[in-house]
Amino acid sequence: DTAVSQTPKYLVTQMGNDKSIKCEQNLGHDTMYWYKQDSKKFLKIMFSYNNKELIINETVPNRFSPKSPDKAHLNLHINSLELGDSAVYFCASSPQTGRGEQYFGPGTRLTVT
Amino acid sequence: GDSVTQMEGPVTLSEEAFLTINCTYTATGYPSLFWYVQYPGEGLQLLLKATKADDKGSNKGFEATYRKETTSFHLEKGSVQVSDSAVYFCAPNYGDKLIFGQGTELSVKP
Numbered sequence: 208d209t210a211v212s213q214t215p216k217y218l219v220t221q222m223g224n225d226k227s228i229k230c231e232q233n234l235g236h237d238t239m240y241w242y243k244q245d246s247k248k249f250l251k252i253m254f255s256y257n258n259k260e261l262i263i264n265e266t267v268p269n270r271f272s273p274k275s276p277d278k279a280h281l282n283l284h285i286n287s288l289e290l291g292d293s294a295v296y297f298c299a300s301s302p303q304t305g306r307g308e309q310y311f312g313p314g315t316r317l318t319v320t
Numbered sequence: 321g322d323s324v325t326q327m328e329g330p331v332t333l334s335e336e337a338f339l340t341i342n343c344t345y346t347a348t349g350y351p352s353l354f355w356y357v358q359y360p361g362e363g364l365q366l367l368l369k370a371t372k373a374d375d376k377g378s379n380k381g382f383e384a385t386y387r388k389e390t391t392s393f394h395l396e397k398g399s400v401q402v403s404d405s406a407v408y409f410c411a412p413n414y415g416d417k418l419i420f421g422q423g424t425e426l427s428v429k430p
Contacts, residue, residue: 211363248407248423250364255416263416297363307352307413311363 210234211312213298219318220288227284228315230298238262239281240299240309241273250297256281257304288319322348322414326421329407333400333428341395341424343384343410351412353377353386353393358407358423367395367408400428 211232220226232239240263241253255263256275270286281298298312327342345351352371356364368377373388382397393410405428410421 248358248425250409250420250423252417299363304416305413307354307369307411307418308366309364309418311365313363 211298211300211310213296213312213315215315216313217316217318219320221320222288222290224288225284225286226288226317227282228296228298228317229280229282230312231280232298232300232310232312233279234300234302234310236300236302236310237278238301238304238306239275239278240301241281241283242297242299242311244295244297244314246294254281254283255304262304285317288317290319293317293319322346322351322412322419324410324412324419324421326408326410326424329423329425331424331426333426335402335428335430336399337428339395339397339400339404339426341408341410341426343393343395343421345391345393345410345412345419347388347391348414350388351414353384354411354413354418355382355384355393355395356409356411356420358409360406364409400426402428402430404428 240255254273259275295314299309301309324345354369355367357367368379370377370386376385407423411418
């Protein structure tokens with residue numbers, strides 16, 4: 208009965224590769240998010256989608272491309288991975304945009320070597 | 321722009337000690353205010369919230385009061401437990417997004 212799930216939990220890859228992280232929520236929420244948490248625990252929003260429509264696109268390199276095939280899924284594809292992309296990526300969902308109550312997934316730890 | 325400042329960590333306390341983690345935010349409009357907690361190796365969980373001035377949010381013995389006059393939302397707990405060891409994030413909600421503070425790591429020793 209996991210509410211927000213992410214796969215994979217760990218991802219180790221080399222510079223220059225392309226990788227994807229998947230997120231699914233079974234809460235029936237309309238809004239989903241991607242966050243990046245760095246090694247100092249600083250958490251920054253990257254994207255948000257509301258019912259498959261892009262709402263927030265922060266200053267993120269265009270190597271990062273989110274895709275929402277339906278409102279229960281929000282995937283993150285990263286091209287040409289760089290060392291600085293190493294971080295923990297969290298997916299979250301919310302009943303609707305503008306609500307601060309967000310439900311987070313367990314995170315994907317990406318390590319780029 | 322919109323921002324939030326939290327007390328720097330790490331904070332180390334003995335079990336049953338009193339906890340305060342300070343949080344102040346920029347006063348753009350009237351954001352709803354949230355505290356989230358992140359236990360080791362996990363995602364963030366909502367701890368408590370307050371949506372208007374003078375509201376007090378509370379959960380699991382933690383409390384925070386929305387102070388509009390001082391633009392603050394300090395987190396308090398009267399008696400911490402080892403199981404409270406985690407990173408705590410203050411987060412005002414501005415429009416479509418939460419702005420997270422830098423997080424305060426709490427370590428409670430037996």
